[in-house]
Amino acid sequence: MCGIVGLMANQAVNQALYDALTVLQHRGQDAAGMMTWHEGHFLLRKSNGLVRDVFHTRHMARLKGNLGIGHIRYPTAGSSSEAESQPFYVNSPYGISLAHNGNLTNSDQLKQELFSSDLRHINTSSDSEVLLNVFAHELGKQGHDLEPDDIFDAVRRVHRRCRGGYAAVAMINGFGMLAFRDPHGIRPVVFGTREGAAHQDVMIASESVALDVGGFELCRDLAPGEAIFVDMQGNIHTRSCVDRPRLTPCIFEYVYLARPDSILDGAYVYGTRLEMGRKLGDRLQAQWPDHDIDVVIPIPDTSRTSALELAQHLGVTYREGFIKNRYIGRTFIMPGQTQRRKSVRQKLNAIGSEFAGKNVLLVDDSIVRGTTCKQIIQMARDAGANKVYFASAAPPVRYPNVYGIDMPTANELIAHGRSEAEVGELIGADRIFYQDIEDMKEACRKINPAIEAFDCSVFDGHYVTGDIDGAYLTQLEASRNEASRTQHVGDHALVGVHNQDDDDQD
């Protein structure tokens, strides 16, 4: 779940792209990048780090132009090397740059095809470089005098070749800005407009919060399999590029990934989390009508919305027992387990008076590896809690994710192959409560009944693209181990547009 943004405007886009990337930072903390287009040239700055660390004044000054795309990265393929940060670039046809959120499930096969049939070289282990080259190859077949329909035809062939979850934004040198969404709409993309001097400004982004910060009005989400092309005059062209699209957005966006103030596929994320809290309250009440909970305490940040609603629903006091250090990022999306474990303690601290002698119900949005809850339960006990109960606003996470969330191996998931009670015992809780999977789906559907189905693969092991089997998951587990994820490849892999680095002089 990286963040992507694209902007076609009447004035320089660098600052607006920066602002958009800043509000998408929760989708990735490993690397950030921006490419702009100015007078027939692409200008690039990308590096490892947070948005505020990657772009300094001197980089911003060089990122000229009224058209640009940006990316923040949370790696799900390849390594966290700077060479695999985005956007990526290819020089033919025309010159194209692309930023991608998601994960291709057939990138190994595509890489081979690109080499042996399409005569294209991929210089990193990133699936996004593969996606760009597949698109470039397909666009190259269209010939001269490129029209929007030619671009859409190329996207149609991309969908035929690529599998997995992908939302991508791209620039085609001299023609305009393009975005497309996979046929299942697994990863989100929205677009919006703003009035401009000569023509309207158009922004495309992973989440609607990016539009809010730029003063854009949300038009809508891209439909599954749909593409949008914005020409150099700011005209919007859209077309469905698949025959049988089926919307099954990733439900984990609503559980944890997206910001609560975003609207994704017509559903306010905040509303879905409130509803998950309410449902969890019902379930707890049903399982334990004479509970002895004194206080409900959320584990900041993401669970706060559900926890508040759960407490109100149960009629139990809600208290902020843990204070979050605002300078530490999200721990789940950090790259290594050692760093994640250490960061929980750095990030959260208990207010002793809220725990002393009380039976507390700690609420989190989800339990994935169990890194957070194990430590938090111990902290609650150290702070003098009498009983420590734990509730998860999502069902047990038991299966790997292959569509853009970095959970490639079942064994790293604490609930894999375990019952709810066994997880409770392992994390040291006196009692554990999990959301029911149907209740979670209903909670989201209640906010937007038009979404008929979701990708719930991490909860039910059903992969909506239909190409994932045991052999695939075994091979993924073997190839995507901790060492390969944190490995850094040499700088030789940075091939393409000159990337401004810190040594560049004005």
Ligand SMILES: O=P(O)(O)OC[C@H]1O[C@H](OP(=O)(O)OP(=O)(O)O)[C@H](O)[C@@H]1O
């Ligand atoms: O079981 P785990 O492997 O620990 O993963 C689950 C935890 O990680 C996330 O928090 P994170 O700190 O990433 O972000 P947040 O501040 O938005 O809650 C999530 O909200 C859970 O608290």
Ligand SMILES: NC(=O)CC[C@H](N)C(=O)O
């Ligand atoms: N989280 C994502 O969307 C990752 C995008 C891409 N697969 C990468 O690893 O860079």
Ligand SMILES: [Mg+2]
């Ligand atoms: Mg959390």
